[in-house]
Structures are given as C-alpha cells and as structure tokens.
Amino acid sequence: MTSNRRTFLKQASWIGAAAATAGFSAGFAPLARAATTVNYGGSAWLGHYAAYVAMKTDIFTKLGIDCRWQSFSTSSARMGAVMAGNIDIAGTGVVSALALMANGAKQFQLISTPNNFGKSEGLLVRSSVKSLADLKGKKIGVTYASSSHVLLLDVLRQANMDPARDVSIINLPANELLTAYRGHQIDAAAAWTPTFDRIKALPDTKLLLDDSSFSLYKPYQLTPGPDVLLVRTAFASAHPEVPKAFLQGIAQASDMMTQSPEKAAPILMTLTNLSEDEQLAILKQTQWYSHAQQKALFVGSGGKPGPFVDGVQKLSDMLVDLKQIDQSPKVADWINATYL
Known part of the structure; x- marks a missing residue:
C-alpha cells in the first residue's frame, strides 16, 4: 500500500x-x-x-x-x-x-x-486524547512514505500543527507499530489494516480519526x-x-x-x-x-x-x-x- x-x-x-x-x-x-x-x-x-x-x-x-x-x-x-x-x-x-x-x-x-479502504486506516490514540491538539509533544508512529504518513501530515496541517515541532513523528515499519504502541514507545499510531484493527482492539485505545478526515475524501472520495x-x-x-x-x-x-x-x-x-x-x-x-x-x-x-x-x-x-x-x-x- x-x-x-x-x-x-x-x-x-x-x-x-x-x-x-x-x-x-x-x-x-x-x-x-x-x-x-x-x-x-x-x-x-x-x-x-x-x-x-x-x-x-x-x-x-x-x-x-x-x-x-x-x-x-x-x-x-x-x-x-x-x-x-x-x-x-x-x-x-x-x-x-x-x-x-x-x-x-x-x-x-x-x-x-x-x-x-477509508474505514481501514486511521490515527489511533490513548483514550485520554480528545483531539489532535492533545498530541502536542507526543510521539506518533507511522510508516514513512505511506498513505498513513500522508494522512497524518494532512490532518496535522488542518489543525495548524507543525509536524516538525509540535509532535515527534517516528518512522516505523508497519509490522513494528503494534509492538511499539503496546510497549508505550509511541503515544499514537497512524496505521492501516490489519495493524490498524489490532491496535484499535487494545485496551485504553480509540480511533481519533480515519481517512474520512483527509482533505480530499469528501470532495473526491479519495483516501x-x-x-x-x-x-x-x-x-x-x-x-x-x-x-x-x-x-x-x-x-x-x-x-x-x-x-x-x-x-x-x-x-x-x-x-x-x-x-x-x-x-x-x-x-x-x-x-x-x-x-x-x-x-x-x-x-x-x-x-x-x-x-x-x-x-x-x-x-x-x-x-x-x-x-x-x-x-x-x-x-x-x-x-x-x-x-x-
């Protein structure tokens, strides 16, 4: 993907x-x-x-x-x-x-x-996180050069957050995101299925947003x-x-x-x-x-x-x-x- x-x-x-x-x-x-x-x-x-x-x-x-x-x-x-x-x-x-x-x-x-696949990808966070702003200073795991990476950069921009200063984006292979999140090495994860579904099923975890939050989703149905x-x-x-x-x-x-x-x-x-x-x-x-x-x-x-x-x-x-x-x-x- x-x-x-x-x-x-x-x-x-x-x-x-x-x-x-x-x-x-x-x-x-x-x-x-x-x-x-x-x-x-x-x-x-x-x-x-x-x-x-x-x-x-x-x-x-x-x-x-x-x-x-x-x-x-x-x-x-x-x-x-x-x-x-x-x-x-x-x-x-x-x-x-x-x-x-x-x-x-x-x-x-x-x-x-x-x-x-708009419902099979998104940003997963701890239950205490209510909005993107709550991720300031936090570590977000994502696979660089992937659709999840593009989603993360786009929604941060929509929230007027600087990906280089407001958050720490950690480049992780897709198959390592689950372990890193479960081990609290990262505070949030942008991922696609099946990693997406497996992280979402963890305790104290929720979906903050999925691909429907992407800038081009509503006008073009584009992930x-x-x-x-x-x-x-x-x-x-x-x-x-x-x-x-x-x-x-x-x-x-x-x-x-x-x-x-x-x-x-x-x-x-x-x-x-x-x-x-x-x-x-x-x-x-x-x-x-x-x-x-x-x-x-x-x-x-x-x-x-x-x-x-x-x-x-x-x-x-x-x-x-x-x-x-x-x-x-x-x-x-x-x-x-x-x-x-």
Missing part, C-alpha cells in the same frame, strides 16, 4: 458453480484464447484481495489468465520489479506510483482502482493513498487483451467479496493469516468497486478524466506541498481507461 528519493516508495470449490450463476460472472464472457501467464505483484494488503480471490478460484482461469503471484513487503520493492520488467500487472498505493511518475517513468500505466492497478506498458503492448480480461476478473472477485464475504474470507485467510472474524470485518468495512464503478471513476462525461483521476491530481499536488515529492506529474498522462 505503500519510490522516489525520499523512499516513497487468501480454494473454495463452491466458486465454480457460483460464478456460473447470476452474480459473479454476469456480463463477463471468457475470452477464447490460450492462457496467458501474468506475473502479478501483490502482498497481504486488501488492495490485492480481488486478484488473490480471482487467482485462487477459477475466475482468472476462465478468462484465460494464468496468474503467478509474487509477494513484496513494500510498494517500492514492487514498483522496482515493475520497472525492471519482472512484474506484468501489480496493485499499489498510488503514492509510490506518483513518486516514479514525478521522475518521468513511463514503464507503466494506471488502469483501475479496485476499492475504497490518502488509494489503491490502483497498473500494467507494465511493454506487456500491455504485447498482450493488449490481457489487461481487459484481468480487470474483468477483478470485478468478478469484487462482486463476490461484496455479495458473499463469508465465502471469500476463508480464501483470503491463507494470504493474510487473519482470524475469520478479522477477515470478515475487513471485507465488510471496505467498499469493493464494481466494474461499472471503476469505469465511472476513471472516465468522466464526454470522455474526460473521471473524478478519481482529478482527485489523484490534487493528491499529487498536495504531496509537493507536503514535501514528499519534488514535482507533480500530469496524472492523466499515465491513465489508460481503455481496458475498462
């Missing part, structure tokens, strides 16, 4: 029958062609759930895709693999993509956004680092039908997670190692975009860029103001909505 110079950088047998009935495959006819191998860059983050479900069921197979999963611990490592030509299609937080776009990288195109799917430009040129089929599979898996999360959860638990209750909670608190919704977000009326594209442009400009990237790219130049 989470590269530039500043380090921006879950089978279930039921699905065969389900996909053939009303629901998950409606409107998505399998393509009559030999299976094409797609090297996919993913992780246990929810932005990759749809790809994992489609791979672990027969969704991708019926669409002529042989998906080979490669896991990466960071978005920067995943994007590095895309740039090196080792990954064909990937999911990533848009921040890491923007950092490369700001440097002129043309090796990839943004082709969709699969979800809205601080929305998930995007991208394709390597050279791969798309060589296999122009594959990205389209891939997005059809993503949409079918998203429909399943929306309509039958209790059936998707056991599949995903092999990826995330979450309990069934934890997995179901994440599935239910996340908005999984349908194919039509993805298209509407990328393509506006009259063929103009859709609201998601406009929002990411605003986010890019904000990252410059927050001194996270040096310049703001023209986001529309990296958008390819034809596969939707």
